[in-house]
Amino acid sequence: EVQLVESGGGLIQPGGSLRVSCAASGFTVSRNYMSWVRQAPGKGLEWVSVIYSDGSGGSTYYADSVKGRFTISRDSSKNTLYLQMNSLRADDTAVYYCARRRVNSYGPLDFDFWGQGTLVTVSS
Amino acid sequence: QTVVTQEPSLTVSPGGTVTLTCASSTGAVTSGYYPNWFQQKPGQAPRALIFSTNNKHFWTPARFSGSLLGGKAALTLSDVQPEDEADYYCLLYYSDSHLGVFGGGTKLTVL
Numbered sequence: 001e002v003q004l005v006e007s008g009g010g011l012i013q014p015g016g017s018l019r020v021s022c023a024a025s026g027f028t029v030s031r032n033y034m035s036w037v038r039q040a041p042g043k044g045l046e047w048v049s050v051i052y053s054d055g056s057g058g059s060t061y062y063a064d065s066v067k068g069r070f071t072i073s074r075d076s077s078k079n080t081l082y083l084q085m086n087s088l089r090a091d092d093t094a095v096y097y098c099a100r101r102r103v104n105s106y107g108p109l110d111f112d113f114w115g116q117g118t119l120v121t122v123s124s
Numbered sequence: 125q126t127v128v129t130q131e132p133s134l135t136v137s138p139g140g141t142v143t144l145t146c147a148s149s150t151g152a153v154t155s156g157y158y159p160n161w162f163q164q165k166p167g168q169a170p171r172a173l174i175f176s177t178n179n180k181h182f183w184t185p186a187r188f189s190g191s192l193l194g195g196k197a198a199l200t201l202s203d204v205q206p207e208d209e210a211d212y213y214c215l216l217y218y219s220d221s222h223l224g225v226f227g228g229g230t231k232l233t234v235l
Contacts, residue, residue: 044226
């Protein structure tokens with residue numbers, strides 16, 4: 001059974017750093033395209049970042065709003081996806097979801113499974 | 125900056141049919157944007173409904189269908205049920221930049 005469990009959210013001051021995690025079970029993270037999506041309180045979904053599978057070169061891409069501040073990565077030994085967030089701002093406050101691309105799908109963002117999300121609050 | 129536009133809100137009667145659309149500021153939406161559709165109910169994570177324009181996940185009810193319509197991606201709900209009341213989001217993939225952009229979402233009311 002595929003499961004994604006995010007953790008690491010919390011309250012952080014503006015300008016600070018935080019790393020959120022997404023522990024996967026039922027499949028191998030490194031063999032799949034994985035993304036982070038966020039949702040500010042009361043707002044819509046925003047795609048944040050994607051990391052391609054090892055077989056596709058492991059490339060990473062970022063939304064303009066986070067480029068240069070956020071880094072997506074994975075640890076194969078822990079089967080876990082990460083999002084390192086630096087220089088955090090108030091408008092980064094959101095629930096952060098990880099999502100898996102459907103196996104053997106053509107679209108890089110053809111998500112099937114999502115985690116339940118972890119809340120990051122940036123405030124002084 | 126690329127903008128993906130959806131109807132902010134729609135209302136449909138139980139048993140009726142409704143079509144939600146998803147437009148790109150860059151021009152006509154084609155299959156190359158791999159449109160995806162997601163449903164989100166209050167307090168829940170999004171749930172995937174449609175991928176790559178018109179493909180259903182095994183859990184997607186048959187009354188949901190995806191298509192391209194008049195230069196937009198479209199999600200049609202037939203025989204709408206009360207439990208279909210939710211927010212619906214489309215997601216487009218821009219292959220030139222390898223980026224994804226969500227639409228602003230459509231709040232569907234079943235009344």
